[in-house]
Amino acid sequence: MAFLRLNSVARRRRQRNPNGVFQEVPLFEGLNAEFRAGEITFLTGPSGCGKSSLLRLLNRLEDPQSGVIHFRDRPLTEYPVLELRRRLVLVRQQPTPFPGTVLDNLLHVPLLLGHPRRESEARATALLGEMALPTELLPRSAGELSVGQLQRVCVARALMLEPEALLLDEPTSSLDVASAEALRTAMQRRRDENGLSAVWVTHQTTEPAAVGGPVWLLEGGALTPVVPAVATGALT
Amino acid sequence: MGAQPIGFEALGVAFLLVSVVIAISRGLGLGLERQLLVGAARTLLQLSLVGYLLGWVFQASVxxxxxxxxxxxxxxxxxxxxxxxxxxxxxxxxxxxxxxxxxxxxxxxxxxxxxxxxxxxxxxxxxxxxxxxxxxxxxxxxxxxxxxxxxxxxxxxxxxxxxxxxxxxxxxxxxxxxxxxxxxxxxxxxxxxxxxxxxxxxxxxxxxxxxxxxxxxxxxxxxxxxxxxxxxxxxxxxxxxxxxxxxxxxxxxxxxxx
Structure with missing residues (x-):
């Protein structure tokens, strides 16, 4: 059973033409793919090819103009949208903190969902450790953190919901080497020990080999699997 | 005891108050003279029309x-x-x-x-x-x-x-x-x-x-x-x-x- 399956998925984007008039331009059409559970699937491709848009479709921040995306053999649109987003959580490329402290950021959604505070706090502390961040950060204002720290807090914030999959949009692109390594290690461990699935958009050519997982190339409006041997050659 | 009725001369005096601002605008180069004049004229026109209209509606009582x-x-x-x-x-x-x-x-x-x-x-x-x-x-x-x-x-x-x-x-x-x-x-x-x-x-x-x-x-x-x-x-x-x-x-x- 495919974890996520794309059937003829198309997405168009509104864009101004040279005369300043808005028109719809295809971003991709007829995308077909299958992503398996318990794996970290990498999405790669040139800038502007629609990788981030594809993640937004999986999280239903947007819907495709045509085609169907199945999650565990049911169309995404058959799930209550808010429940779906908590099962397939998107971590945006630009880490965006909520107002307040790091702890406020981690507890914001769980408390609104009615989770007990004490358990959520324990979980927040554990997740911060998992992301190789010191617990001293918890009372600090999230806006004061470095980008590397903030991105890892955003991943921890997503993991607070105990999702089935993370949708990671270039999570390491603006991180320093140590922060990126810490994040990769945390994701590997989550996959290997907890069976977490992920769809990971990356520009870093060495990232798929470092973490391990199938690679798909989105280019020219088409999504194709990259054979590992070729992938090494193509990506390095 | 009611207030004195306002005649056209009194309205003219009141307009002098706006002309002070027009003079300030001109003196300081604010470029608001035209807008002030149009605004004052519209105030006069709109309110006069409403006054006549209301007078008529009050009388008609329909x-x-x-x-x-x-x-x-x-x-x-x-x-x-x-x-x-x-x-x-x-x-x-x-x-x-x-x-x-x-x-x-x-x-x-x-x-x-x-x-x-x-x-x-x-x-x-x-x-x-x-x-x-x-x-x-x-x-x-x-x-x-x-x-x-x-x-x-x-x-x-x-x-x-x-x-x-x-x-x-x-x-x-x-x-x-x-x-x-x-x-x-x-x-x-x-x-x-x-x-x-x-x-x-x-x-x-x-x-x-x-x-x-x-x-x-x-x-x-x-x-x-x-x-x-x-x-x-x-x-x-x-x-x-x-x-x-x-x-x-x-x-x-x-x-x-x-």
Whole structure:
């Protein structure tokens, strides 16, 4: 059973033409793919090819103009949208903190969902450790953190919901080497020990080999699997 | 004892007050002379026309003139609010019309039937000026609320999307924007209630006092006016933001505009 399956998925984007008039331009059409559970699937491709848009479709921040995306053999649109987003959580490329402290950021959604505070706090502390961040950060204002720290807090914030999959949009692109390594290690461990699935958009050519997982190339409006041997050659 | 009737000479003297500002504008190079002149001319023309129209309607005393006048005032109010908030939220005119219509007419009905109780109930002498005051505040509240909601949503889109992507519903994802827009729209009404009678005597009360009314009654009328305008502002602002939210997001808790 495919974890996520794309059937003829198309997405168009509104864009101004040279005369300043808005028109719809295809971003991709007829995308077909299958992503398996318990794996970290990498999405790669040139800038502007629609990788981030594809993640937004999986999280239903947007819907495709045509085609169907199945999650565990049911169309995404058959799930209550808010429940779906908590099962397939998107971590945006630009880490965006909520107002307040790091702890406020981690507890914001769980408390609104009615989770007990004490358990959520324990979980927040554990997740911060998992992301190789010191617990001293918890009372600090999230806006004061470095980008590397903030991105890892955003991943921890997503993991607070105990999702089935993370949708990671270039999570390491603006991180320093140590922060990126810490994040990769945390994701590997989550996959290997907890069976977490992920769809990971990356520009870093060495990232798929470092973490391990199938690679798909989105280019020219088409999504194709990259054979590992070729992938090494193509990506390095 | 009533006030002296105002003749055309007195109006001419009053215009001198505006010409002082025109002189200041010219002296300091503000470039506002033309706008001030046009504004002064429009004040003269619009109010004179309204004066004649009201005089005629009061005399005619036919019920259907009242809803016609109120409808015309509402349309003008929606048009003005719409021109201030253009493009901030999709479908802004319809949303403004609904919010301002419900907010101002609801308050008008309560004031007319439960407080003032004029005879006959459709008496334009009461309903038209009262509705003018209610609508003015309703219009300002609607403009402020819509402008603030649209601007904040644009500026904080990333934060709202981050919250939506974690499975929060729109109302929770944009909670502070929702509340902030209503608070901003209510600030002028709250400020007015705080300083009324201390810093300024409002127009209606001043008018009544000048016309020789009993100060106790003039004050009570003014209290009713303050409460009704605050109520209209609050109801309109809340409705405006609710309707803006429906226009800016889809049922699937997605942004409706790119």
């Amino acid at each position: 019920w259907y003139w009242t809803p016609l006048l109120l409808g015309g005032m509402l349309a003008a109010g929606v048009h003005t609010a719409g021109s201030r908030t253009a493009h901030s939220v999709p479908g802004s005119i319809g949303r403004l019309a609904l919010a301002m219509g419900v907010g101002s007419l609801l308050v008008l009905l309560i004031v007319i039937f439960a407080i003032l109780q004029p005879d006959p109930w459709f008496s334009a002498r009461e309903t038209v000026p009262i509705f003018g005051m209610i609508l003015g505040n309703s219009m300002i509240a609607a403009s402020l609320a819509m402008e603030r909601y649209g601007a904040d949503l644009k500026a904080r889109r990333g934060e709202v999307e981050a919250a939506l992507s974690l499975g929060l519903p729109v109302r929770q994802a944009a909670a502070s924007i929702f509340r902030g827009a209503i608070q901003a729209a209510l600030t002028p009404s709250i400020s007015s209630m705080m300083v009324v009678g201390v810093v300024q005597l409002p127009g209606m009360m001043t008018g009544q006092l000048l016309a020789g009314a009993d100060p106790t009654q003039a004050v009570r009328y003014q209290i009713v006016v303050m409460y009704m305008t605050t109520s209209a502002a609050g109801i309109t602002a809340a409705l405006t933001v609710l309707l803006c939210e429906r226009g800016c997001f889809t049922r699937a808790h997605q942004f409706a505009v790119e």
